[in-house]
């Protein structure tokens with residue numbers, strides 16, 4: 357029987373990163389994955405294919421809407437959905453092949469099949485396509501089994517017309533109409549993809565705001581700017597059902613006034629969040645405790661109640677984000693190697709890859725108010741940025757929240773061009789506990805979108821933004 361120092365179950369961004377870091381630290385490591393390809397949700401049906409389609413559809417939308425203004429004239433512009441999807445599949449393959457390469461490079465044994473506990477130190481691997489089971493012995497286990505789309509019990513998803521994000525990333529035609537249940541990150545990204553292609557898109561959201569966990573300024577701005585590309589929003593609407601007849605899906609909802617509303621579409625995407633996935637792991641055999649909402653219970657070291665068994669990523673508490681899973685993978689590997697790693701969960705940024713993009717890190721204004729913390733605000737709109745004027749990306753803003761007395765940056769929230777990358781500046785500043793004044797005094801190249809961060813920090817310190 358093969359013996360390992362560490363066995364990682366699940367090859368998503370949490371699992372494969374944990375495996376690489378374990379191997380780098382000299383631990384004999386195995387990685388178990390039930391699917392044929394490595395990379396988990398993120399690489400196969402999440403972050404990567406969605407960004408590939410977002411990029412393709414952004415090109416198409418720009419060719420239609422802004423090229424003329426730039427003096428570029430095109431005629432006979434058409435979408436080739438099979439080609440767009442083939443390109444996306446190619447991008448996914450290049451990424452998942454990259455993980456195979458990294459496993460080989462780091463001498464990690466990859467075992468394909470469903471991993472399940474026999475006891476605390478033995479794992480059984482059942483090949484997905486049949487074949488002989490094998491068993492391994494391991495000193496430590498890192499569970500990184502991820503998540504699956506949450507289902508609404510009163511909606512029967514046939515995965516053809518009433519679909520999850522996985523199917524929404526694989527539609528090989530432009531839907532005439534597309535209904536999205538859920539105005540969170542995944543819902544808005546998918547809504548953007550199809551609205552840009554010309555589908556009539558309606559987003560139905562239960563709360564009265566989009567991306568309700570982010571700073572409320574972000575949801576308001578996204579509603580305004582995504583409305584400009586034709587997306588309709590029904591906020592405060594409680595979905596009560598969805599039925600399919602032929603190729604049409606009708607979604608019923610109750611409006612804030614209590615009226616019954618019906619919205620019909622070629623497709624209905626249910627994007628109401630994701631749930632931790634532990635099916636088939638046989639956690640009971642190892643005596644692993646769970647907590648609410650199907651998550652595996654872990655302590656501050658990400659260790660379960662069983663010494664030597666850890667859990668990371670979407671299957672444990674916290675933001676369901678690839679980079680959070682990655683940080684936790686490194687954290688556990690370094691803990692196993694006797695190091696004392698640290699994760700600052702406050703500084704895990706959240707990003708929405710619509711156009712303009714949206715991002716936030718640190719405390720929201722609502723959280724500061726609720727905590728009774730004295731703070732000040734600096735705002736800078738992209739319409740006052742020279743770089744944004746040159747590219748024509750005038751929507752959005754950077755908002756900096758700083759402690760009223762010490763000036764320490766407490767939160768940064770943005771909507772704007774390329775701010776998925778710009779949020780890294782806010783994370784860096786906050787990790788070093790910078791004040792708004794510190795950032796305001798740093799040189800930012802001109803003309804760049806990043807100048808909006810400097811200007812917002814200037815605005816936060818004695819209202820001295822230069823270009824506003």
Ligand code: FAD
Nearest residue numbers: 366368370390396397398402403471502669670676677678
């Ligand atoms: P996963 O990536 O879910 O991987 C878990 C793996 O474990 C899977 O491959 C599964 O097959 C395997 N597994 C489970 N049980 C077993 C078992 N018993 N035996 C063997 N293998 C098993 N996050 C971002 O940060 N940025 C984004 O832009 C982003 N976009 C997204 C877009 C979409 C459409 C979706 C759905 C998600 C997106 N996410 C994004 C979220 C991100 O994909 C997840 O947070 C991330 O993948 C979680 O990583 P993980 O390692 O915890 O689990």
